């Protein structure tokens with residue numbers, strides 16, 4: 001992504017630029033801008049970097065690691081409207097911790113992980129929002145449910161009453177050109193439609209426009225909001 005010097009003046013300005021990109025993409029696609037939520041992904045930025053975004057009206061934040069999410073959630077506990085999503089891989093032995101944090105989990109990709117979350121959430125008397133991460137490009141060694149296994153996982157999730165299945169998420173390999181992501185976003189949208197699911201978390205700093213054109217309801221944006229990661 002190219003950022004003009006005038007835009008590179010801190011998180012509030014960058015956030016406004018991202019909102020403008022979302023609005024413009026929605027307009028081109030004939031979509032309501034309210035139908036797309038921005039998830040601000042703060043991995044490897046300190047909790048203090050989230051505050052200017054929150055002050056500028058951003059309330060939905062994503063993190064890749066459970067411990068980093070826990071630390072930031074504690075550091076930002078004074079911000080009442082803040083909501084968290086885990087957007088990175090979750091190991092089953094962290095299911096209890098994640099349920100206690102009360103965040104949404106966007107990366108459920110196996111029946112065993114789903115069952116572990118169900119057990120913990122049920123035990124706490126809570127309900128957690130989940131997305132299924134799909135390995136749309138069927139990349140070997142990559143997190144995500146294979147498209148052929150999605151039907152079985154969705155059926156299981158619908159039986160697990162402590163989990164609130166909302167939709168699908170994908171993290172295809174970062175392409176050289178934003179346009180190269182389109183085919184994967186399209187596959188994710190088709191899979192969601194086949195299963196009657198509505199949330200589509202896809203698109204990042206570089207390709208959020210293409211994702212919105214293909215139906216994204218959540219775009220996960222790090223660099224374009226917080227700047228380069230250390």
Ligand SMILES: *Cc1c(COP(=O)(O)O)cnc(C)c1O
Pocket residue numbers: 041043064087088171204205206220221222223224
């Ligand atoms: C880091 C990350 C993002 C944000 O990536 P940017 O290119 O910095 O916008 C989105 N989703 C996931 C799962 C990530 O790990």
